[in-house]
Amino acid sequence: MSTTDHSARSGSPATPGGTATATATVDVDRSDPAYRAWLKEAVRKVQADANRSADTHLLRFPLPERWGIDLYLKDESTHPTGSLKHRLARSLFLYGLCNGWIRPDKPVIEASSGSTAVSEAYFAKLIGVPFIAVMPRTTSPEKCRLIEFHGGRCHFVDDSRTMYEESAALAERTGGHYMDQFTYAERATDWRGNNNIAESMYQQLRLERYPEPAWIVATAGTGGTSATIARYVHYMQHDTRICVADPENSCFFDGWTHHDPHATADCGSRIEGIGRPRMEPSFVPGAVDRMMKVPDAASVAAVRALETAIGRKAGGSTGTGLWSAFKIVAEMVGQGRTGSVVTLICDPGDRYLDKYYSDDWLAAQGLDIAPYTAAVESFLATGAWPE
Structure with a gap:
């Protein structure tokens, strides 16, 4: 079962420009004692959320002991808002507050296919500002419900490629702040440490038998997570390699492979939370070692295999990363290498019961997961990757 895949050891071009970004109009006196008191309290509340939150678990995926390889999943679904994006949203709110962009009573607007918006709605409610999520009309109903549960409002667009411009225009009309995760994700997080992912x-991993992983596999929506992990690895002088798994209907793989900062895709990703129609500014191609293009049906097959193995449902993006991790493990087995591989559980599967766990949805999308399910089963039984 082939997966398009390229590796490199040299750098790739930096990210492109062209981001539609709108920050708030300056209409508040930054030295006003009332504003400064509000700002201090808002920052305190966001930092207190981090202080209350325990770390997320590192789960083991069962592999045959004789392989000498350990596969782990960093379970980001246990954050208060249920996804990896909780870390990002916290960082973006601190970044926006400390830059003076987020102001009392003015809305925060975000272009998001779901999980980032859920987490940002949570933080907006925490500090008492309105929140509006600009998202594709195809976003799962459960994510929309969660955004509204946290006090946010959903603003739908028919074409996901117009999310950026609509978010900027909405910020202009309301006097609010367009958070723009796709530009600021890679710079809002402290990649040198400070308890980042x-x-x-x-x-x-410190007490595990292979404490320095051979590979860490991430998926890319903004690209911020892969940038944070890769930069930390280089900064700490680890030998770990970074692989980014990209779904169908996303341009990251083509842009990275062809060193094209202007690569685009014609339609939106079916794997919510990852894959983009353009090369996002927060995606840092030169920091990663390898990319894989993963068929959407393979992502679904892998995430269903995860449930069979550990009894946990997860979102489709988890399946994209897990499929690539399986392939890397098979390569290591074939080469007689031992070591550890780490990937992510990005969010819980209960948000996608009507998608990745629905055979009717798969049929409507024309996705046949049977050959990919067979490939996973064969790999787990033999350690070899099906051709």
């Missing part, structure tokens, strides 16, 4: 992984 990469530092957490290495701390949790």
Whole structure:
């Protein structure tokens, strides 16, 4: 079962420009004592959320002991808002607050296919500002419900490629702030450490038999997570390699492979939360070692295999990363290498019961997961990757 895949050891071009970004109009006196008091309290509340939150678990995927390889999943679904994006949203709110962009009573607007919006709605409610999510009309109803549960409002677009411009225009009309995760994700997070996701992984692996993983596999929506992990690995001088798994209907793989910062895709990704129609500014191609293009049916097959193996449902993006991790493990087995591989549980599967766990949805999308399910079963039984 082939997966398009390229590796490199040299750098790739930096990210492109062309981002539609709108920050808030300056209409508040930054030295006003009332504003400064509000800002201090808002920052305190966001930092207190981090202080209350325990670290997320590092789960083991069962593999045959004789292979000498350990596969782990960093379970980001246990955050208060149920996804990896909780870390990002917290960082973006601190970044926006400390830059003076988020102001009392003015809305925060975000272009998001779901999980980031859920987490940002949570933080907006925490500090008492309105929140509006600009998202494709095809976003799962459960994610929309969660956004509204946290006090946010959903603003739908028919073409996911117009999310950026509509978000910027909405910020202009309302006097609010367009958070723009796709530009600021890679810079809002402290990639040198400070309990970021990469530092957490290495701390949790410290007592394992292979404490320095051979590979960490991430998926890319903004690209911020892969940038944070890769930069941390290089900064700490680890030998770990970074692989980014990309779904169908996303341009990251083509842009990285062909060194094309202007690569685009014609339609939106069916794997919610990852895959983009353009090369996002927060995706840092030169930091990663390898990319794989993963068929959407393979992502669904892998995430269903995860449930069979550990009894946990997860979102489709988890399946994209897990499929690539399986392939890397098979390569290591074939080469007689031992070591560890880490990937992510990005969000819970209960948000997608009507999609990735629905055979009717798969049929409507023309997705046949049977050959990919057979490939996973064959790999788990033999350690070899089906051709």
